[in-house]
Structure formats: C-alpha cells, structure tokens
Amino acid sequence: MADKVLTANRLSDGISVWLDAAGNxxxxxxxxxxxxxxxxxxALEATGRQAFADNxxxxxxxxxxxxxxxxxxxxRMRERIRAEGPSIAYAAGxxxxxATAAPAA
Amino acid sequence: xxxYDEFDHAFVSDRVEQFRDQVARRLSGELAEDAFKPLRxxxxxxxxxxxxxxxxxxxxxxxxxxxxRKLAYVARKYDRGYGHFTTRQNxxxxxxxxxxxxxxxxxxxxxxxHALQTSGNCIRNVTADHFAGAAADExxxxxxxxxxxxQWSSVHPEFSFLPRKFKIAVTGAERDRAAxxxxxxxxxxxxxxxxxxxxxxxxxxxxxxxxxIAKKIRDFLPxxxxxxxxxxxxxxxxxxxxxxxxxxxxxxxLVHETGVEELSRQVEAEFAxxxxxxxxxxERDVAAISxxxxxxxxxxxxxxxxxxxxxxxxxxxFARWVQxxxxxxxxxxxxxxxxxxxxxxxxxxxxxxxxxxxxxxIAEEYAFDEIRVSHEQNLILxxxxxxxxxxxxxxxxxxxxxxANAGLITDIxxxxxxxxxxxxxxxxxxxxxxxxxxxxxxxxxAEIGELKIKISGCINAxxxxxxxxxxxxxxxxxxxxxxxxxxGGSGDENTSIGEIIGRGFEPEKVTDAVEVxxxxxLDLRLDPSEIFLDAYRRVGPQPFKDALYGDKTAAAA
Amino acid sequence: MTKIWNExxxxxxxxxxxETEDAKxxxxxxxxxxxxxxxxxxxxxxxxxxxxxxNPADDVRRLEGHLDRIALVAVAxxxxxxxxxxxxxxxxxxxxxxxxxxxxxxxxxxDQIPLMLRCGIDSFAVSNETALxxxxxxxxxxxxxxxxxxxxxxQDAGSYSWRRRA
Numbered sequence: 152m153a154d155k156v157l158t159a160n161r162l163s164d165g166i167s168v169w170l171d172a173a174g175n176x177x178x179x180x181x182x183x184x185x186x187x188x189x190x191x192x193x194a195l196e197a198t199g200r201q202a203f204a205d206n207x208x209x210x211x212x213x214x215x216x217x218x219x220x221x222x223x224x225x226x227r228m229r230e231r232i233r234a235e236g237p238s239i240a241y242a243a244g245x246x247x248x249x250a251t252a253a254p255a256a
Numbered sequence: 257x258x259x260y261d262e263f264d265h266a267f268v269s270d271r272v273e274q275f276r277d278q279v280a281r282r283l284s285g286e287l288a289e290d291a292f293k294p295l296r297x298x299x300x301x302x303x304x305x306x307x308x309x310x311x312x313x314x315x316x317x318x319x320x321x322x323x324x325r326k327l328a329y330v331a332r333k334y335d336r337g338y339g340h341f342t343t344r345q346n347x348x349x350x351x352x353x354x355x356x357x358x359x360x361x362x363x364x365x366x367x368x369x370h371a372l373q374t375s376g377n378c379i380r381n382v383t384a385d386h387f388a389g390a391a392a393d394e395x396x397x398x399x400x401x402x403x404x405x406x407q408w409s410s411v412h413p414e415f416s417f418l419p420r421k422f423k424i425a426v427t428g429a430e431r432d433r434a435a436x437x438x439x440x441x442x443x444x445x446x447x448x449x450x451x452x453x454x455x456x457x458x459x460x461x462x463x464x465x466x467x468x469i470a471k472k473i474r475d476f477l478p479x480x481x482x483x484x485x486x487x488x489x490x491x492x493x494x495x496x497x498x499x500x501x502x503x504x505x506x507x508x509x510l511v512h513e514t515g516v517e518e519l520s521r522q523v524e525a526e527f528a529x530x531x532x533x534x535x536x537x538x539e540r541d542v543a544a545i546s547x548x549x550x551x552x553x554x555x556x557x558x559x560x561x562x563x564x565x566x567x568x569x570x571x572x573x574f575a576r577w578v579q580x581x582x583x584x585x586x587x588x589x590x591x592x593x594x595x596x597x598x599x600x601x602x603x604x605x606x607x608x609x610x611x612x613x614x615x616x617x618i619a620e621e622y623a624f625d626e627i628r629v630s631h632e633q634n635l636i637l638x639x640x641x642x643x644x645x646x647x648x649x650x651x652x653x654x655x656x657x658x659x660a661n662a663g664l665i666t667d668i669x670x671x672x673x674x675x676x677x678x679x680x681x682x683x684x685x686x687x688x689x690x691x692x693x694x695x696x697x698x699x700x701x702a703e704i705g706e707l708k709i710k711i712s713g714c715i716n717a718x719x720x721x722x723x724x725x726x727x728x729x730x731x732x733x734x735x736x737x738x739x740x741x742x743x744g745g746s747g748d749e750n751t752s753i754g755e756i757i758g759r760g761f762e763p764e765k766v767t768d769a770v771e772v773x774x775x776x777x778l779d780l781r782l783d784p785s786e787i788f789l790d791a792y793r794r795v796g797p798q799p800f801k802d803a804l805y806g807d808k809t810a811a812a813a
Numbered sequence: 814m815t816k817i818w819n820e821x822x823x824x825x826x827x828x829x830x831x832e833t834e835d836a837k838x839x840x841x842x843x844x845x846x847x848x849x850x851x852x853x854x855x856x857x858x859x860x861x862x863x864x865x866x867x868n869p870a871d872d873v874r875r876l877e878g879h880l881d882r883i884a885l886v887a888v889a890x891x892x893x894x895x896x897x898x899x900x901x902x903x904x905x906x907x908x909x910x911x912x913x914x915x916x917x918x919x920x921x922x923x924d925q926i927p928l929m930l931r932c933g934i935d936s937f938a939v940s941n942e943t944a945l946x947x948x949x950x951x952x953x954x955x956x957x958x959x960x961x962x963x964x965x966x967x968q969d970a971g972s973y974s975w976r977r978r979a
C-alpha cells in the first residue's frame with residue numbers, strides 16, 4: 152500500500168489543504184500527516200467525510216505519496232502541481248513586460 | 257455598445273443578492289455542496305486545483321475602458337494581480353475567495369458586468385466575431401442579435417437545467433471569425449434577395465470528446481423569428497438530450513443519434529407553434545438594440561496614410577507590428593488593431609492588472625473607448641485611425657503588449673491546463689511557452705506565415721485544439737504527460753476537425769515534433785503564399801507522418 | 814416529512830398520493846396515476862378529477878384531449894438538475910392550455926421554486942428542510958425582473974417585447 156495523505160480545498164477560499172498530525176487543515180503538503188497502514192487510512196477517510204459534513208472543506212480525497220529523504224512527493228503529477236502551485240511564473244513581473252525583446256536562444 | 261437600463265441594473269443587483277444569500281447558506285452549512293454546486297456554476301464559480309476560479313462574462317467579447325479598469329481592480333483586490341482571457345471571450349480569475357465573491361460581483365455590477373451563466377448546464381456567453389462593426393466584409397453587425405439572445409437567455413426558467421452546457425455563436429460576414437460551426441447553435445447573418453436580414457442556422461457543432469461540425473437546419477430564418485426558433489431548438493434539446501451520460505449529453509449527440517432530418521422536423525414543428533406568439537421580435541426592438549451598436553463617428557483622418565508610411569520607414573519594429581497586427585477597417589483611414597496577449601515565451605491570454613489599465617487608457621484616448629476579446633485570447637481595438645497607430649504602438653510597447661505575432665505561429669491558443677484546471681490531464685502553458693520561444697524570432701515567424709497552434713490539456717478541448725492548424729491534446733499515459741498531434745483543423749467558414757497523425761510525444765519532444773512539421777511544410781509548400789493549412793489540405797497527412805515517424809507504422813496514441 | 818405548498822401557504826388535508834407497488838391510495842385519498850395507467854383509465858370509463866404523474870421521459874402531449882378529466886398533473890424532478898419537467902409544465906400551460914393544478918414532485922429545492930412557478934407549476938411537494946423553512950417564512954429567492962415571457966403570464970415590463978416583471 153502506498154503512503155497516503157488527506158487533501159481537500161477549504162470551503163471559504165478554495166485553497167488546497169492537507170490534514171496535518173494536529174488535525175488541522177494545513178496549506179503545506181510537507182506538514183501533512185502520512186498514513187502508512189490501512190487503519191490509519193480508514194481514519195483519514197473518516198476525518199475527511201466529517202470535515203466535509205462540517206462544511207470546512209470540499210473535494211476531499213486520499214492521495215498517494217512517497218517519502219524521499221524526508222520530503223513528501225505525490226505520485227500523481229496533478230497532486231504535485233496542487234502542492235507546489237502552477238509550474239510557471241505568473242503575476243507581476245513575468246516575462247510579459249519584456250515581450251518585444253529577442254527570445255532566448 | 258449596449259448600456260444597461262434600470263431593468264438591467266435591477267436584475268444584476270438582485271442576482272448578486274441572490275448569490276450572496278446562496279453563499280451565506282453554503283458557508284453556514286445550511287446549503288450542502290451538491291445543491292450549491294449548480295448554483296455557484298450558474299454564477300461562474302468553479303473549484304479548480306489550487307483555489308476557486310471566477311469566470312466573468314464579457315458579452316460577445318465587447319467592453320469599454322471603464323469595464324476593463326474594473327477587471328483590473330478585481331484582479332488586484334480579489335485575486336493575485338492578473339486575469340486570463342478565454343476562448344469564449346470571457347475572463348477568468350484563478351484565486352478568488354468564495355466568501356468575497358458576492359462583493360466582487362457587486363463591484364462588477366457597478367460597471368454592468370456579471371458572471372451569470374458562464375458555467376453550468378445553461379445557455380452560456382453568446383460569442384460573436386471580434387471584428388464586428390468594423391470589418392469591411394461584414395453583412396451586418398452580429399452583436400445586436402447576440403445581445404438580444406443574451407438578455408432572453410438570462411435566468412430562463414425553462415432552460416436553466418439543461419442536459420449540458422449550451423453555446424451559441426453569431427457571425428456577420430462570409431468569413432466566419434466566430435467558429436460558429438463548432439457551437440451548439442451557430443447563427444450566420446445573411447441578407448435575402450429583398451435585402452432583409454436573417455440567419456442561416458446551424459445546430460450540433462462542438463469539440464470535446466466527440467468533435468462534430470454543425471449541421472445547417474435552416475438556410476434563412478427571418479430576423480423576427482430569432483427567439484421563437486431558438487426556443488424551439490432549446491425545448492427539443494431540453495426534452496430529448498441525453499441525461500444518462502455526461503459525455504453524450506450535448507446537442508451534437510442528439511443531432512447525431514436522431515439524425516439531422518428528424519431533429520430538424522421536430523424543431524420546425526415546435527417552431528410552427530411558437531412563430532406567432534409573443535416571442536416574435538418587433539422591428540422596433542431590434543432597431544432599439546441595434547442603435548446601441550452604431551459605429552462611432554469615424555471622421556476623416558487622411559493624414560494617417562502619409563504618417564504611417566513615414567513611421568514604418570523609420571522603425572522596422574513598428575512596421576512589422578502594423579503588418580501583422582493591424583487589419584483593414586471598413587473606413588479606409590482606420591485599422592483594426594490586435595493587441596497580442598502572447599508575448600514570446602509568455603502565458604497565452606494572461607494580462608496583469610497594469611496591462612489591463614494600459615489597454616483601458618489607450619482605448620479611451622485612441623480607440624473610441626471600445627475593446628474586444630477574441631476567442632483566440634487576444635484583445636482587439638476595432639477602431640483606430642491609422643494616424644494614431646504610432647502612439648498606440650508606443651503605449652502597447654510600454655505595457656509589454658506589442659508582440660507583433662497576430663495569427664502567426666507564436667500566437668498560440670492554450671487552455672490553462674493542469675497548472676490550474678481540475679479537469680486537465682496535462683499542462684498546456686509550458687508547452688506553449690516552449691513553442692513560442694523556439695519559433696520566436698521575427699524572421700522565422702514571417703517565413704512560416706499564418707499558422708494557428710491550439711493546445712488543450714484534456715479532452716474537453718477548451719483550447720479548441722480540434723480546430724487548430726496544428727492541434728495539441730495533452731493526455732495522461734502511465735502517470736506521465738503525452739501530447740497527441742492533430743493537423744489541418746480550422747474554425748472558419750470551411751470548418752474542419754484536425755486529424756490525428758500518429759502516436760503522441762513526451763513533453764520534451766513536442767517542440768521538436770512541431771519543428772519537424774513546420775520544416776516539412778516549408779519544404780513542400782508551393783510558395784510562401786500557400787499557408788500551412790492550405791498546404792496540408794493539398795498534400796494530406798502522409799508527408800508529415802513520414803517526416804515524424806519515418807517508416808515505422810504510426811499507430812494513433 | 815413531505816408537505817404540500819402553494820402560493821397561499823402550506824396545504825393541509827391534501828388528498829393526493831402517488832401510487833407505487835407498495836402504497837395505494839386509501840379511502841380518503843386520490844391516486845396520482847402513471848401516464849399509461851391514466852390513459853387506460855380514461856379509455857375505460859367516464860371518471861373525472863383524475864391525477865396523473867408525468868415523468869421526465871414522458872411525452873406530456875399524450876394528455877391532449879383528456880385535460881378536462883384531470884384535476885392534478887404532477888411533474889417529476891427525480892434529481893433537481895433534471896430540467897425536463899420545466900418544459901413539461903410550460904407545454905401543459907401554453908400548448909395544451911391546461912388550467913388545473915400542476916405540482917412539482919421529487920427533489921424540490923428552494924432555489925428552483927421561483928423557476929418552477931414561472932413555468933406554470935403552482936404547487937410543490939417539499940421534503941427539503943431548508944426549503945420548508947424558507948417557504949414557511951415566505952422567503953422565495955426569485956428575481957423580479959424577467960428577461961423572457963413564460964408559461965405563467967407576468968406583467969409587461971413596458972420595455973422590450975421579451976421583458977416581463979413578476
């Protein structure tokens with residue numbers, strides 16, 4: 152069984168969150184509680200269902216991760232992007248302001 | 257452009273308060289997620305990978321400086337300082353908080369904007385030719401009809417819970433710049449022999465999992481029958497569209513499974529009952545709405561010709577921008593300007609709040625305060641005097657909006673993809689960035705000529721890849737991204753769905769594959785005036801398959 | 814618990830029962846028949862004041878010619894997002910000119926009731942807690958300005974031909 156973490160999006164602001172060991176919804180994957188046995192996964196799922204019913208979070212899922220040198224890495228790219236943010240530079244200062252410069256070779 | 261009257265203001269206000277109540281009930285738990293979801297979707301609120309997403313409607317892609325400034329304000333106040341212009345002429349914000357959305361919508365309402373029906377199983381933003389009202393080849397401006405349809409479809413009680421989303425597009429010239437044949441209903445404005453206005457009506461086009469080209473069910477629908485005929489189509493769809501399978505629920509499937517003749521008979525039968533009801537459009541209403549879209553007073557600015565020639569001579573960069581980004585206007589002293597939101601190596605369709613403000617400034621000063629959003633994710637200033645092109649250009653340069661690539665290979669259409677979208681299987685934006693960088697040199701772009709690359713990060717095809725000259729579809733294979741290439745698609749009046757040419761390419765190989773395709777085209781084209789699409793249609797896929805896959809069997813990915 | 818509501822308020826002593834395999838109408842109750850059963854019944858006798866259930870896939874036009882025998886048409890919303898009954902109700906009113914009671918049954922939620930009313934539905938079998946509460950407070954979340962004529966007539970807005978007011 153792969154290691155698992157519980158993830159969701161916060162209802163009020165939609166931000167991706169992961170359940171940490173203290174039972175809080177944390178914005179950082181690296182602080183997530185890792186379930187390594189079936190009983191722990193069952194407990195995670197129950198917690199998730201309760202949090203959804205309590206209107207704290209939406210779109211609750213248990214996702215697979217691996218731990219490499221103490222760093223959690225989701226197995227699915229989708230979940231990696233959820234954890235790390237868009238894989239591109241954005242917002243103020245992005246390369247759009249130098250648009251007419253010659254491109255990098 | 258259309259201006260709200262009291263009726264419109266009251267409606268939008270009530271709608272904001274209605275949504276505010278719905279959000280409050282959701283946050284308190286009184287309203288559960290499954291009941292809330294269709295309600296929030298009808299207000300353009302999605303849940304994406306990282307956060308909510310708000311899709312604000314820009315009706316038929318038309319807005320003014322004041323509205324653009326408000327979009328910038330919303331980006332600053334409620335989001336992270338930028339927005340994304342979409343392939344349906346709307347704008348999307350990627351980081352709004354649900355709890356703040358009623359306030360954001362209230363702010364938008366002050367400038368006659370909203371997010372109504374930009375999602376959900378209802379009638380969506382009615383899109384139109386982004387050159388409407390300015391193009392020399394226009395039979396009639398499609399926007400008054402888009403506005404009538406927009407109003408009529410707003411909170412339509414019979415059609416708010418359709419089998420699936422419903423998209424209508426209207427175009428006003430023989431050259432179809434609104435891709436009507438890949439819409440659920442496509443309306444092509446025509447004049448009959450008596451000079452009366454009417455529509456050729458197409459039904460059942462669409463992209464996504466099963467791309468289909470719309471079928472014409474009426475050669476000429478008189479103008480006055482627009483609402484009754486549309487009601488007939490919607491009612492037949494509402495009653496008979498499939499509801500058992502989300503991927504077979506669009507009207508294109510109903511047309512396909514019923515057969516166009518039988519479906520047309522059903523529509524005509526329903527229309528016969530509706531034709532002489534209160535849905536008939538009085539001429540005075542059409543005239544009143546059309547009056548809002550009267551072109552601005554375009555005075556003679558003949559000095560522009562000489563000025564333009566001088567500026568072009570003095571500045572080759574400016575000359576290149578004029579050549580690529582300025583199209584002929586029906587008035588000879590004017591041009592239609594494309595503001596490219598595709599900086600080389602940048603994110604297609606995105607603009608910062610600062611850039612939005614810059615566009616508003618330029619539009620107000622030089623462009624009769626009229627801006628358009630094209631379905632190719634660029635902004636348009638439809639009325640600019642040639643004599644004002646140089647100061648417009650300088651303003652755009654300062655804002656990083658002067659990329660001279662309209663319609664060229666780096667003018668890429670890309671959906672947000674897996675970087676943002678919960679539906680995606682693969683990323684689109686980094687692929688677009690790499691392609692843009694690879695082909696970014698002005699000389700290379702000029703050499704290649706018109707070539708529309710469209711990228712979708714999943715089968716839903718929001719990047720419109722099926723109608724790309726080169727289409728890229730990102731899929732997930734064994735946990736990794738893979739890109740399927742299609743060739744020869746087009747969304748114009750000769751609509752064609754791109755053909756898959758072989759197995760897909762890993763992200764690091766896609767750019768090279770596209771380069772092989774481009775080089776193959778350059779080698780086999782008759783001359784530089786034969787654009788990629790025409791060359792492809794002449795020679796077919798084989799030369800490209802051979803170049804990409806050699807002698808190996810090219811099994812589709 | 815299911816209650817019946819119309820614009821005059823909650824209805825007590827509503828006699829109508831949708832018959833199923835297990836539940837038949839009792840002595841003081843009236844049966845809402847499935848469409849085929851209804852059509853069989855009108856063929857075999859003279860009974861009037863009947864109730865008929867229109868399911869989403871039914872063709873409501875099959876009621877044509879029998880409307881004078883109907884006291885209640887129930888239109889079903891098995892899922893709140895199955896919008897076919899909006900068209901059934903609209904056709905009943907505007908095409909078949911049916912003037913009796915049209916009742917929404919099934920997954921009836923408060924946010925859809927204003928839309929149902931505009932389509933000509935005039936009574937509602939409501940089980941949802943929030944809907945019951947809001948109805949008892951007479952707080953319907955509708956918008957007064959309408960952009961389209963509907964089966965239920967509404968006031969001319971004195972503006973473009975397609976506009977109406979509640």
